[in-house]
Amino acid sequence: MNFGQSFRLAIKSLRTSKMRALLTMLGIIIGVAAVIIITSLGNGMKNYMNKQFDQLGANLIQVQVTGRGGGTMSSRSVDPADMYALVDKYPGYLSGVSPYVRTVGTVRHGSDEYTRTSTYGVSEFYYDASRNQAMSGEKLETGRFLTYIDVSRRQNVCVIGNYLAQEAFQGNALGKTLTIQGSPFTVVGVLSEKADSTAGSGDDVIFIPYENAMTLNGSGSVNFYLFNSTSKDTSASAKGIIENKLFKVFQDKDTYFVMSSAEMLDAMNSMLNTLMAILILIAAISLLVGGIGIMNIMLVSVTERTREIGVRKSLGAKRKDIRSQFIIEAGTTSAVGGVIGIVLGIIMANILTNVIAFVLKTGNDGFVAIPTLTGIAVSFGVSVGVGILFGYLPANKAARLNPIDALRYD
Amino acid sequence: MEHLIELRDVYKIYRMGEESVHALDGVSLAIDPGEFVAIVGSSGSGKSTAMNIIGCLDVPTSGTYHLGGIDVSTMEDDQQAEIRNKMLGFIFQQYNLIPKLTVQENVELPLLYAGVDAAQRHERALRALGRVGLAEKRKNLPSQLSGGQQQRVSIARALAGNPSVILADEPTGALDSRTGREVLTFLQQLNAEGDTVVLITHDNSIAVKAKRIIRLQDGKIIYDGNAHDPRAVVSAEEYQEILGEGEPT
Numbered sequence: 001m002n003f004g005q006s007f008r009l010a011i012k013s014l015r016t017s018k019m020r021a022l023l024t025m026l027g028i029i030i031g032v033a034a035v036i037i038i039t040s041l042g043n044g045m046k047n048y049m050n051k052q053f054d055q056l057g058a059n060l061i062q063v064q065v066t067g068r069g070g071g072t073m074s075s076r077s078v079d080p081a082d083m084y085a086l087v088d089k090y091p092g093y094l095s096g097v098s099p100y101v102r103t104v105g106t107v108r109h110g111s112d113e114y115t116r117t118s119t120y121g122v123s124e125f126y127y128d129a130s131r132n133q134a135m136s137g138e139k140l141e142t143g144r145f146l147t148y149i150d151v152s153r154r155q156n157v158c159v160i161g162n163y164l165a166q167e168a169f170q171g172n173a174l175g176k177t178l179t180i181q182g183s184p185f186t187v188v189g190v191l192s193e194k195a196d197s198t199a200g201s202g203d204d205v206i207f208i209p210y211e212n213a214m215t216l217n218g219s220g221s222v223n224f225y226l227f228n229s230t231s232k233d234t235s236a237s238a239k240g241i242i243e244n245k246l247f248k249v250f251q252d253k254d255t256y257f258v259m260s261s262a263e264m265l266d267a268m269n270s271m272l273n274t275l276m277a278i279l280i281l282i283a284a285i286s287l288l289v290g291g292i293g294i295m296n297i298m299l300v301s302v303t304e305r306t307r308e309i310g311v312r313k314s315l316g317a318k319r320k321d322i323r324s325q326f327i328i329e330a331g332t333t334s335a336v337g338g339v340i341g342i343v344l345g346i347i348m349a350n351i352l353t354n355v356i357a358f359v360l361k362t363g364n365d366g367f368v369a370i371p372t373l374t375g376i377a378v379s380f381g382v383s384v385g386v387g388i389l390f391g392y393l394p395a396n397k398a399a400r401l402n403p404i405d406a407l408r409y410d
Numbered sequence: 411m412e413h414l415i416e417l418r419d420v421y422k423i424y425r426m427g428e429e430s431v432h433a434l435d436g437v438s439l440a441i442d443p444g445e446f447v448a449i450v451g452s453s454g455s456g457k458s459t460a461m462n463i464i465g466c467l468d469v470p471t472s473g474t475y476h477l478g479g480i481d482v483s484t485m486e487d488d489q490q491a492e493i494r495n496k497m498l499g500f501i502f503q504q505y506n507l508i509p510k511l512t513v514q515e516n517v518e519l520p521l522l523y524a525g526v527d528a529a530q531r532h533e534r535a536l537r538a539l540g541r542v543g544l545a546e547k548r549k550n551l552p553s554q555l556s557g558g559q560q561q562r563v564s565i566a567r568a569l570a571g572n573p574s575v576i577l578a579d580e581p582t583g584a585l586d587s588r589t590g591r592e593v594l595t596f597l598q599q600l601n602a603e604g605d606t607v608v609l610i611t612h613d614n615s616i617a618v619k620a621k622r623i624i625r626l627q628d629g630k631i632i633y634d635g636n637a638h639d640p641r642a643v644v645s646a647e648e649y650q651e652i653l654g655e656g657e658p659t
Contacts (some may be wrong), residue, residue, distance in 0.1 A: 005515070005522065012510055311506045314467065315567070316495020316523040318488045404467050407506070 006325045010332035013301075024297040025337030027290025028386065032338050032379045034283035036345025039375035041352065042276040046269060048367045053265050057137050059095070060261040061227040061239055063246070067255035076250055080123065080210070083225055086245055093238040095230045098126035098135060099222040101213040105181035107206065109168040116200035117164065119180055121213020123151050126226070127159075134191065135226045136202070141165075143174045143189030150188075151209040159189040161205040163197045180206065181216050235262040287382060290337065291390035298330050298394035309398050310406025323392075323399040330391020331384050338383030345379075346371050412479050414574060414606055415441040415464060420473035420483075422459050422629075433459040434470065435629035441608065443574070446601040448609040448620035448637065452645075456629040458579075461610040465498055465577050466490045478574055495523050499568030503580040505560040507552035513563050514539065514548035520571035538566040542596070558589035565596065569605075576600065576607045582616055594619045614643040 014021040087094040101121035107114040127134045127145035165173040173187045197203045229238035239260045246256045349369040422434040451457040462468040475483040507516045517535040539545045542562040582590030601607045623642035625633035633641045
């Protein structure tokens with residue numbers, strides 16, 4: 001039957017009874033808006049996380065040795081030389097490794113004390129000069145990073161983060177000295193800003209040669225390493241190589257822990273996807289309720305328009321003509337509701353973006369809830385589908401009306 | 411010659427619990443092209459049932475009904491719809507225009523269901539509206555017209571599909587006597603132009619505008635003939651009384 005006329009009739013009846021139309025569509029509007037908001041937030045969260053991981057280094061593999069394996073008397077161990085050898089052996093998978101020794105100790109400059117500053121002992125490989133990027137993502141702003149000479153000779157030099165450079169040295173740190181647990185270290189380089197340059201943040205750091213850090217800690221072995229795989233794609237294989245090596249040494253899977261950023265990202269992404277799927281399912285309940293609302297109002301509409309149905313039948317409308325008229329009407333109603341829901345969802349996603357940015361103080365390049373095109377297309381499709389599905393029963397009722405009874409109906 | 415409408419021994423029996431009501435009790439009639447026939451009877455006479463069957467809105471319990479040579483007495487819902495669309499034009503007491511559609515859209519409805527394309531629909535609807543003198547009101551909604559005008563729109567709608575039979579069910583029932591007369595004059599004019607008109611009414615003063623009257627009582631035809639015969643306008647008992655002791659023929 002004529003789609004155009006049914007469509008225009010549906011729009012007309014929506015416009016003539018706005019309140020009723022709004023109430024009819026409310027379930028669909030809320031459901032679709034919820035789906036759009038959830039997908040937008042999920043999408044934004046994923047983008048934000050991916051960005052954070054990229055900053056951190058997506059090729060990063062963390063290795064932690066937690067025991068020795070083979071009983072308490074075991075003397076099995078790995079040292080940095082073993083790790084360097086591993087990188088040399090597999091240049092196709094591993095591009096670098098550095099020990100990563102966390103040090104606890106007060107940092108002083110003059111009379112100022114910096115208690116929240118993190119100090120790490122690393123090797124020269126922690127910084128990749130060709131990419132101008134440290135394994136933890138920072139770039140070098142001025143000066144140089146630690147060199148082979150610094151590390152092998154255990155020189156008391158350090159590279160500091162942006163926060164210290166500003167706070168302790170007013171931006172003029174090169175060549176100056178600070179003390180860590182009483183030992184003096186000369187600043188040879190300053191890293192660029194990575195976080196928000198506050199105390200305890202990613203910018204409140206100091207890097208020193210790892211053996212110096214071990215001395216400060218009084219520890220005899222390195223238990224933490226950072227590897228770089230050659231790319232995101234080789235990350236999984238690189239992880240396998242490292243695990244193989246560690247298993248050969250320790251013969252016990254529980255004595256070490258290897259985790260790649262790519263793997264972690266995948267795990268978090270799939271967790272987020274699951275979470276989103278659950279939330280969307282909950283939102284879909286609202287769509288179901290919306291569909292029932294449409295079915296209800298369509299049943300009322302069929303009763304109200306019994307005489308019209310009789311007239312149309314007397315003029316030659318077949319069952320399918322009447323059926324499609326009411327299905328188109330239901331579909332149009334839910335489609336309009338869907339469009340309103342989509343617009344509402346996008347507006348809400350925008351508002352939420354601003355609220356989250358305000359709360360987290362991340363600024364404009366932080367979290368952004370972006371509606372996905374797929375999300376919009378699917379929720380529009382689903383809302384139309386819901387209308388058609390729930391419109392079918394009333395439409396069929398209308399189609400099966402007896403023309404004589406329908407014509408006589410008041 | 412083949413009749414346009416031919417009912418042969420038609421019964422319509424409704425079951426009301428234990429009882430069965432014979433709404434039509436063996437009705438046979440034939441109407442030829444170009445006739446103007448009024449089917450008359452008081453309420454309960456079976457005239458509405460007759461109109462439903464002639465209008466292909468209902469099927470007889472037994473007997474046959476041929477419309478334009480086609481046996482329509484055993485048709486399914488959708489087949490009947492097609493026959494109504496092609497062969498019948500309805501005029502109702504309450505006009506039954508669809509309030510949300512414009513005058514022109516209302517007139518186009520039968521053409522829409524016949525699958526006529528848009529350009530032809532417009533043209534034929536305008537021509538039909540022209541015949542009832544309402545072409546300039548085509549953009550109006552039915553509620554903006556007077557009762558008489560609305561009834562003329564419904565006549566235009568009945569004409570638009572170019573039907574073989576125009577079936578008018580109490581077409582003047584909702585109109586004042588002057589507009590009622592206008593509508594009747596219009597039906598006579600249509601008949602003069604060659605259209606077959608079947609008028610269903612309880613009102614003798616209206617029925618006599620037709621050329622031929624078929625009078626129903628208790629589901630049976632008690633008179634079928636010239637509209638000016640006195641028997642056409644009274645019940646069997648009344649006719650007896652008029653004749654006094656005389657014999658009814």
